[in-house]
Structures are given as C-alpha cells and as structure tokens.
Amino acid sequence: xxxRRSASRLGGAFAGLMACASLCAAPAAFACEPADAALSGRxxxxxxxxxxxxxxxxxxNKDGSFRLLGVPVQGADFSGCWQRSDDIVVLVEGAAxxxxxxxxxxxxxxxxxxxxxxxxxxxxxLEQAVDAGLLPLGRQWANQLRRAGExxxxxxxxxxxxxxVGDAKGMLRLADGTVIEQAPTPGEDGQFEFASLPARAVxxxxxxxxxxxxxxxxWLTVSDPTKRLYLIEFDARALGAVQxxxxxLSRRADGSLTSDxxxxxxxxxxx
Numbered sequence: 001x002x003x004r005r006s007a008s009r010l011g012g013a014f015a016g017l018m019a020c021a022s023l024c025a026a027p028a029a030f031a032c033e034p035a036d037a038a039l040s041g042r043x044x045x046x047x048x049x050x051x052x053x054x055x056x057x058x059x060x061n062k063d064g065s066f067r068l069l070g071v072p073v074q075g076a077d078f079s080g081c082w083q084r085s086d087d088i089v090v091l092v093e094g095a096a097x098x099x100x101x102x103x104x105x106x107x108x109x110x111x112x113x114x115x116x117x118x119x120x121x122x123x124x125x126l127e128q129a130v131d132a133g134l135l136p137l138g139r140q141w142a143n144q145l146r147r148a149g150e151x152x153x154x155x156x157x158x159x160x161x162x163x164x165v166g167d168a169k170g171m172l173r174l175a176d177g178t179v180i181e182q183a184p185t186p187g188e189d190g191q192f193e194f195a196s197l198p199a200r201a202v203x204x205x206x207x208x209x210x211x212x213x214x215x216x217x218x219w220l221t222v223s224d225p226t227k228r229l230y231l232i233e234f235d236a237r238a239l240g241a242v243q244x245x246x247x248x249l250s251r252r253a254d255g256s257l258t259s260d261x262x263x264x265x266x267x268x269x270x271x
Contacts, residue, residue, distance in 0.1 A: 032064030032081035039084055039251070043267035045070075046256060058249075058257070058267050066091055068247070071265050077160050078247075089257055091247040093237070100218040101239045102208055105159075105231040109143035110135055141229035148199040154182075156190040156208055156232045163236050165190035171207030171217060172197075181209070206230050210239050 045056035056070035066082040068091060080093040110126050118134040129135040138155070146152055154170045165184070170192030172180045185191045203226040209217040218239070220232065249257040249267070259265045 033083070034062060035060065035064040035082055036084040037062050039089065042270040043257060044270045046266040046268040056265060056267075057270075060089075071259060084251075087251040089249040089251060091249070093246070100220065102156075102218045102220060102232055102234045104206070104220055104222070105142075105233050107136075107139045107142055107231070110139050138229060138231065142227060142231055144228045146226045146228050150228060151193050151195040152197060152201075152203060152226065153194070153229045154192040154206060154208075154232060155229065156192070156234060158236055159233045165210075165234070167211045169209040169217075170194075171209065171219075172203050173205035173207065173219070174198075175202035175204050179207070181207075202226055203230075206232060208232060208234065210234070212239055 040060045040062045043058040059067045060082055064081050066080060068078045070076060078093050080091060082089060082091045114135055115126050115129055118129050123129050123132060130137050130140050156165050170182045172194055180194060182192045182194055185193055203222060205219050205221050207217045207219045248260045251257055257267045
C-alpha cells in the first residue's frame with residue numbers, strides 16, 4: 001500500500017503532519033480491537049521545557065482507542081486505534097465524525113455573565129458588546145431566532161486543523177420541500193448566505209455538497225426553530241478529502257514512548 005501525501009484541501013498544519021510521518025490510507029470510520037492493557041494510560045511529554053511541551057499528550061485506552069494532542073504541531077488533535085507489536089506502538093488514525101461526515105456545533109448562548117466580563121463605558125447590552133467585537137458574534141447568531149426577512153447563514157469548517165472547505169455548496173431544505181443551493185460568499189471560505197428566503201421560511205435540514213463528492217450531498221436534519229446561523233463541522237477523512245494514516249512510536253527500556261517524528265517527542269507516563 002503506497003502512502004499518499006496530496007489532498008485537495010490540505011492545510012498548512014496537516015501538511016506538517018504529512019511531512020513528519022508516513023501516512024497511508026485508513027478507513028473513514030473505526031472500530032478498535034482491545035489493546036495491550038499494560039501500556040494503556042495517559043502519557044505526557046518528557047521534554048525539559050515544560051512550558052513548550054505541556055500541551056503534548058497521548059492517551060492509550062484499553063479498548064484500543066487513542067487520542068494524541070499537540071503532536072506534531074501545536075493544536076493538533078488526532079484519534080483512532082492503537083496496537084502494540086513488540087517494542088513498537090502503532091497509532092492508526094480514524095475519522096472523528098461518523099455517518100454523513102458532518103455535524104452541527106451549537107455553542108452556549110451568551111449570558112449576562114459574559115456581558116459583565118466585558119462591560120465598559122457605552123457597553124450595556126449583549127448586542128452592544130457583540131457589535132463592538134467584545135463578544136463572539138457566532139455565539140449570538142447560532143442561538144438567535146431568525147426574524148421574517150433576515151438572512152440565514154451557514155458556516156462550514158474543519159475543527160481539528162482548519163482545512164479549507166474549497167469549492168463546496170451550501171444547501172437548505174425548507175418545510176415545504178424546497179431545496180436552495182448557494183455558492184460560498186466570495187473570499188470567505190465555507191461561508192454561505194441565504195438572503196432571499198421567504199419571509200417565514202422554516203429550515204428543516206442543512207446540506208453541504210463537497211467538491212470531492214459532488215453527487216453525494218451531506219445532510220443534517222434540524223428540528224429547532226430556524227436560527228440566523230448554523231455552524232457545521234466536517235471531517236475531511238470521512239468525506240475523502242484527505243487520507244487517514246498511521247504513526248509509530250518506539251517503546252524504551254524505561255517504559256517511555258518516543259514518536260518517529262523528526263522532533264522525536266518522548267512521552268512518559270503521567271503521574
């Protein structure tokens with residue numbers, strides 16, 4: 001099986017992973033086999049510079065699943081299945097979002113406690129704080145009911161390392177069965193605006209037509225009242241936009257694990 005390095009939506013952070021490890025094709029979703037219980041547990045970076053390595057950790061679970069954080073780049077978050085072969089531990093990355101490969105993210109609504117934290121002269125309401133950029137607009141709109149005539153927005157993004165959505169199309173299905181398809185806002189990757197909806201349109205599903213699989217649009221049903229904004233996460237591996245892969249670590253005599261990346265991150269068992 002040959003390793004593949006190219007992908008149409010390969011971003012900088014994931015490109016770093018490709019350059020640091022031998023990544024080969026993996027299933028879009030995973031079901032793990034039980035692994036070596038003696039090696040299971042939480043591991044943290046053994047680097048002397050604790051400030052630079054505090055976000056690097058590895059969790060090996062007895063059920064054969066793993067989660068790797070902060071390696072090979074800061075902010076990276078990978079999961080899948082692991083197995084031991086002699087003194088080698090193999091991590092096989094799998095898809096994080098099953099099924100359609102997309103899911104809705106619904107942030108907590110803004111509260112008076114949020115307002116209190118940013119209140120200053122001239123900022124007395126949540127709306128004023130949002131307008132001033134002191135509180136995130138997404139948290140407000142994702143929980144705010146759409147009023148008659150308002151634009152409905154859909155934001156599609158990859159939450160792990162920020163891969164671009166590319167030439168995708170956003171779609172809404174309305175209660176009367178109408179399906180509306182929209183190209184992204186120019187210059188705004190993954191951002192779709194539906195400005196010409198009927199005044200009292202009711203959204204019943206959000207769809208995304210990804211360029212890798214244009215004949216297989218992905219749909220999410222929504223049952224709550226229509227909102228001004230829908231936040232949609234996608235898993236590039238489940239959609240065929242990038243390949244999963246494997247990462248190897250070597251077990252040392254002291255029980256620590258050393259990754260086969262150029263930086264050779266060494267993990268020791270957490271206390």
